[in-house]
Structures are given as structure tokens and as C-alpha cells.
């Protein structure tokens with residue numbers, strides 16, 4: 001069905017949809033289920049029936065207003081002072097195109113898609129509108145909707161920062177926080193790029209990180225990577241549990257340090273002093289790009305990339321899913337499935 005303009009979309013029979021709503025900041029207890037108006041696509045948008053979504057570290061940060069140092073006030077100004085202005089959270093999703101705006105190109109009703117709405121959020125609901133030119137791609141046919149929902153956030157973040165670091169074949173990279181959403185993606189993508197990977201994580205996830213392609217794994221409760229004698233071309237610091245100076249100890253001259261959780265003071269220092277002792281510090285936010293998602297989908301088709309899923313919850317248990325995602329050490333993506341009522345573990349090949 002193609003809608004000439006926004007108002008006509010109301011004629012989809014669209015009225016109300018079920019959504020998980022967050023109207024004030026706090027623990028998962030602030031979340032409630034509510035009926036919300038079903039969105040209708042503008043001319044350049046498509047309407048997607050969401051079949052699966054995830055609870056990312058981004059959703060958890062917005063829900064709890066837990067921002068890196070120096071971003072508390074900016075975060076509230078940008079997202080809402082007492083609670084999120086966009087009360088329906090959910091940044092990544094997979095689903096089926098339901099309707100297409102008159103100027104939206106590249107998608108037709110019935111297409112299976114996945115993508116990331118970023119701070120636009122809205123994926124913890126039965127329907128979502130996205131710009132057709134946004135971070136959206138066709139779902140790889142062999143992948144479930146649960147698997148595809150977990151493709152964009154970790155994979156897109158890792159790809160965006162690895163590209164900025166210019167990781168090359170034959171280089172050595174250390175990923176600190178290798179077992180989480182971004183880390184498991186970084187390990188796999190660095191391998192695809194031909195790098196040799198060292199992964200740092202808890203004892204519980206050592207084998208998993210090794211199976212994703214890390215040549216060496218380190219248990220952070222037994223070894224401190226900043227004390228290694230070895231040096232790396234790239235350190236991808238997801239966990240950011242050590243200071244910058246200590247991380248620079250294990251970086252070769254000309255090496256690149258990616259700091260995913262840099263606070264405002266650290267960001268300012270990195271931007272004003274982009275190189276320290278010949279080493280480049282990379283901070284900021286990940287780009288959300290359709291071509292990155294196409295690339296990840298192609299890797300899935302080739303069998304060289306697969307997001308790691310911790311657990312799939314039915315939508316009815318989405319509040320419980322937030323509690324689960326808040327637990328340290330859950331590993332991989334926490335997925336919510338819009339239909340069905342059973343909770344299940346999904347192997348990495350899903």
C-alpha cells in the first residue's frame with residue numbers, strides 16, 4: 001500500500017498499538033505498557049511492523065539517565081528533563097514493511113527489514129516509522145527476525161569505530177569488553193578485516209570470545225591488560241575501566257585508542273590534543289548508516305558475522321528483560337520478540 005501523504009496513512013485502519021513506555025528516568029520499575037497512537041508514515045518514511053527489538057546499553061542509559069561524566073545536564077536538555085521526551089524507547093529492530101510514503105524509495109510493503117532509529121527510538125512498540133533513507137536495510141533471508149534485530153547497534157558501532165581507526169589486515173587489536181554487544185561485534189569484524197585479536201572479558205565468556213575469532217583471551221579479574229609488555233596497533237576500549245594514560249602504555253607509536261565511554265573532559269582533551277605521543281585517541285558517537293547495515297547483512301549472508309544473543313524475551317516480559325539487561329555479565333544482546341510468549345536462548349547462529 002502506498003500512501004500519498006501522512007494524513008492518508010491514518011486510513012490504514014491504524015489506530016492504537018501496544019508500546020513499552022518510559023515517562024520518567026529510573027530503574028526498570030518506571031516502565032509501563034500502554035496503548036499509543038499507531039504512527040503513520042510521512043512522504044519520505046516507511047511504516048514498519050516491529051517483530052523484534054533489543055534492549056541496548058543505549059536504551060538502558062536513556063531509561064536511567066546514566067550518562068558519561070559531564071553529560072548529565074546535556075543529556076537532560078537533549079532527551080527531556082524529568083523523563084525521556086520520546087517515551088517509547090528501543091533503538092534497533094527488525095520487522096516487515098507495512099506501508100510506504102509516496103516519496104520513500106527502496107522498500108515495498110512486505111519487505112523484511114532491520115535497522116536502527118538511534119535517538120529517534122520508538123522500537124519498543126508494535127509499529128515504527130523510519131525515513132527510507134535512514135539506517136535501514138533488507139534482512140538477510142537466512143536470519144531470524146530476533147537475530148536481525150540484534151545486528152545494528154553492536155555491529156554498527158564496532159564498524160563505525162574500526163573504520164575511523166583505519167584497522168588494517170595484519171594489525172594487532174585488543175578489545176577490552178569483548179563479550180558484550182559492541183565487543184562481540186568488534187572481535188568478529190576485526191577478524192574479517194584480517195587483524196589479530198586479543199579479547200578481554202570475564203572468565204564466564206572467555207571461550208565464547210575465543211570462538212568468535214580472538215587469538216588470545218584475557219580474564220580481566222586475573223590480568224590487567226594495561227600491564228602487558230606487548231603493544232597493539234589498536235586498542236578498542238569498550239569497558240573504559242582504566243584511565244587513558246594506562247591504555248596508551250600498550251599502544252604502539254602511531255597506534256589508535258578507541259574510547260567508547262569517554263566523558264566530556266576526556267572528549268575535550270582528545271579533541272584538543274588529538275595525538276598524544278604519536279598515538280591517536282578516538283572518541284565520539286557511532287555513525288548510524290544504511291551502507292554499514294548493508295555490509296553487515298552481506299557478512300551474515302557469507303557466514304562471516306553473526307550477532308551474539310544472550311536471551312530472547314516475549315514483549316509481555318519486556319520490563320523483566322530490562323532488569324536482565326541491567327545485570328553485569330549478561331553477555332550479548334537482550335532481544336524482545338513482539339509475538340509469542342515463550343522465553344528462549346538463541347544460539348549465535350540464529
Ligand SMILES: NC(=O)c1ccc[n+]([C@@H]2O[C@H](COP(=O)([O-])OP(=O)(O)OC[C@H]3O[C@@H](n4cnc5c(N)ncnc54)[C@H](OP(=O)(O)O)[C@@H]3O)[C@@H](O)[C@H]2O)c1
Pocket residue numbers: 056057058061157176177178179180181182183200201202203204205220238239241260261284285286328329330331332
Ligand atoms: N560512543 C558510542 O557511540 C557508543 C555506542 C555504543 C555503546 N557505547 C557504550 O559502550 C558501552 C558498552 O556497550 P555494550 O552495549 O557493549 O555493553 P554490554 O553489552 O553491557 O557489554 C559490557 C562489556 O564490558 C565488559 N566488562 C565489564 N567489566 C569489565 C572490566 N572490568 N574489564 C573489562 N571488561 C569489562 C563486559 O564483560 P563481561 O560481560 O564478560 O563481564 C562486557 O563485555 C556502554 O557504556 C555504551 O553506553 C557507546
